[in-house]
Amino acid sequence: MDYRIETKCVQGGYHPGNGEPRQIPIVQSTTFKYESSAEMGKLFDLEAEGYFYSRLQNPTCDAVAAKICEMEGGTAAMLTSSGQAANFFAVFNIAGCGDHVVASSTIYGGTFNLFSVTMKKMGVEFTFVSPHCTDEELEAAFRPNTKAVFGETIANPALIVLDIERFAGAAHRHGVPLIIDNTFATPVNCRPFEWGADIVTHSTTKYMDGHGSAVGGCIVDSGKFDWTRQPEKFPGLCTPDESYHGITYTERFGLAGAYITKATAQLMRDFGCTQSPQSAYLLNLGLESLHVRMPRHCENAVKVADFLRKHEKIAWVSCASHPEDEQYALARKYMPNGTCGVVSFGVKGGRAAAETFMGRLKIAAIETHVADARTCCLHPASATHRQMNDAELVAAGVGPDLVRYSCGLESAEDLIADIAQALEF
Ligand SMILES: Cc1ncc(COP(=O)(O)O)c(C=O)c1O
Structure with a gap:
C-alpha cells in the first residue's frame, strides 16, 4: 500500500517483526560474522545480499535510507556522510574525467566549489546556467559529452x-538525467520525481534532521532513467565492472537498482563517505516529525517576509511562499503547501548594514547552518559563498547585502519583534 507522506515520515523504511525493537536499532558494529569464506565471497561479488562491513552498508543506515526512498517515491537510496558527499557521489557516479555536466548557477556555494574547483581538477567540466535562462541558452549549454543536469529545488541562499x-x-532531450538537490523543500513540500527528475539528493543535515544534531546526506534514485538507451554514454552502468568480476550493473540490478548499487559498491567502497549508525538514528528521529515541522517553518517564513516587505529599512525580500513574491506562481506549482522556512533579504545600506542588523538580533543566532528548529541567520557573502568572485556571486544571486534568515519553530510574533528591534539602528 502506498501511504501518504505523513505516514511514510513516521513509519517508512523500518518494519520490525514480532518481538523486535519498535525503534530502529543502532547497529554499532563495523563488521558482521559469517560461517564460511564462501558466503563472504558471495557478498563481495554482489551475488548474495547481506552486510559485511559498515563502510559499505549498515542496517541502521539502510533502514533510514529506505524511509527517505519511500518519502521521495524512489526505487533505491543510500545515506552518505554529508550533503557534499551525496552531491559528489550523485554526479561522479555517472560523470568522470572528460565528461561534462550542466548545472544551475544558483546552487549552494559548497556545491558550486565542489563542481567548479575540485571536480574540475578531476577532469569533469561544468557549464553553469541561470535558472531563468532562455530555452535557447539552456540548449546551448549541452555538449556531446554532457552526462547530467544538476539543480536545486529552491536554491540556497538566493x-x-x-x-x-x-x-x-x-536533460531528457539530450539523453541525460536530471539530478535535483531537494534539501530546502524536503519531500514533504516537493517530490521532484513527480516532475521528471531522475535522481534526488539531500543534505539531511538541514530540515530532515531539523535539530542541528548530525551532518549527513542521502541519494535517491527514481529508477526511471533508462541508462541502457545510450549505453555508450554511461559505460560505468552498462559495461562490465572489472572490480566486481565483470558484473554489469544495469543487467544484474535493473534500472531500479543499478545506479545506487554502483554508487555503493564503487564509490562508497573507495571513498568511504559513510554516515554513522548513530547519526542515522538521530536523522530518523528528525524524519518522524518532518511533516509536522515543515508547515510551521513555512508559516513563520511567510509572516516574517510579510513584515520585512513593509519595513522601510529593507531593500528587497525573497520568500517564494509569500503571495506577493514574484516566484509565487512557480512555487505554487511545485510546492503548493509552502517552500521552506528560509527568507532572504537585503538591508538598506548593504554589507555593513546587514552585519550591524545581524549583530543586534537576540533570538536568531549567527550560524553556518540553516533549516533548523532554532532560528539562525548568515551573511553568505562573508561565509558559505566567500570563495566566489563578484561575478560568481551575482550569478548565484548572492548580493553583498543578502541576509539568509532561517525561520525556526519559535513564535513568529517573537521573531518579528526581534527583527524589529534589530533594525532600530
Ligand atoms: C542545498 C544544499 N546542498 C548541499 C549542502 C551540503 O550539505 P552538508 O553541509 O550536509 O555537507 C548544503 C549545505 O548547506 C545545502 O544547503
Whole structure:
C-alpha cells in the first residue's frame, strides 16, 4: 500500500517483526560474522545480499535510507556522510574525467566549489546556467559529452525556484538525467520525481534532521532513467565492472537498482563517505516529525517576509511562499503547501548594514547552518559563498547585502519583534 507522506515520515523504511525493537536499532558494529569464506565471497561479488562491513552498508543506515526512498517515491537510496558527499557521489557516479555536466548557477556555494574547483581538477567540466535562462541558452549549454543536469529545488541562499519540468525536459532531450538537490523543500513540500527528475539528493543535515544534531546526506534514485538507451554514454552502468568480476550493473540490478548499487559498491567502497549508525538514528528521529515541522517553518517564513516587505529599512525580500513574491506562481506549482522556512533579504545600506542588523538580533543566532528548529541567520557573502568572485556571486544571486534568515519553530510574533528591534539602528 502506498501511504501518504505523513505516514511514510513516521513509519517508512523500518518494519520490525514480532518481538523486535519498535525503534530502529543502532547497529554499532563495523563488521558482521559469517560461517564460511564462501558466503563472504558471495557478498563481495554482489551475488548474495547481506552486510559485511559498515563502510559499505549498515542496517541502521539502510533502514533510514529506505524511509527517505519511500518519502521521495524512489526505487533505491543510500545515506552518505554529508550533503557534499551525496552531491559528489550523485554526479561522479555517472560523470568522470572528460565528461561534462550542466548545472544551475544558483546552487549552494559548497556545491558550486565542489563542481567548479575540485571536480574540475578531476577532469569533469561544468557549464553553469541561470535558472531563468532562455530555452535557447539552456540548449546551448549541452555538449556531446554532457552526462547530467544538476539543480536545486529552491536554491540556497538566493531561494530561486527551479522550473523542474523545463530542466528535466531539456536533460531528457539530450539523453541525460536530471539530478535535483531537494534539501530546502524536503519531500514533504516537493517530490521532484513527480516532475521528471531522475535522481534526488539531500543534505539531511538541514530540515530532515531539523535539530542541528548530525551532518549527513542521502541519494535517491527514481529508477526511471533508462541508462541502457545510450549505453555508450554511461559505460560505468552498462559495461562490465572489472572490480566486481565483470558484473554489469544495469543487467544484474535493473534500472531500479543499478545506479545506487554502483554508487555503493564503487564509490562508497573507495571513498568511504559513510554516515554513522548513530547519526542515522538521530536523522530518523528528525524524519518522524518532518511533516509536522515543515508547515510551521513555512508559516513563520511567510509572516516574517510579510513584515520585512513593509519595513522601510529593507531593500528587497525573497520568500517564494509569500503571495506577493514574484516566484509565487512557480512555487505554487511545485510546492503548493509552502517552500521552506528560509527568507532572504537585503538591508538598506548593504554589507555593513546587514552585519550591524545581524549583530543586534537576540533570538536568531549567527550560524553556518540553516533549516533548523532554532532560528539562525548568515551573511553568505562573508561565509558559505566567500570563495566566489563578484561575478560568481551575482550569478548565484548572492548580493553583498543578502541576509539568509532561517525561520525556526519559535513564535513568529517573537521573531518579528526581534527583527524589529534589530533594525532600530
Ligand atoms: C542545498 C544544499 N546542498 C548541499 C549542502 C551540503 O550539505 P552538508 O553541509 O550536509 O555537507 C548544503 C549545505 O548547506 C545545502 O544547503
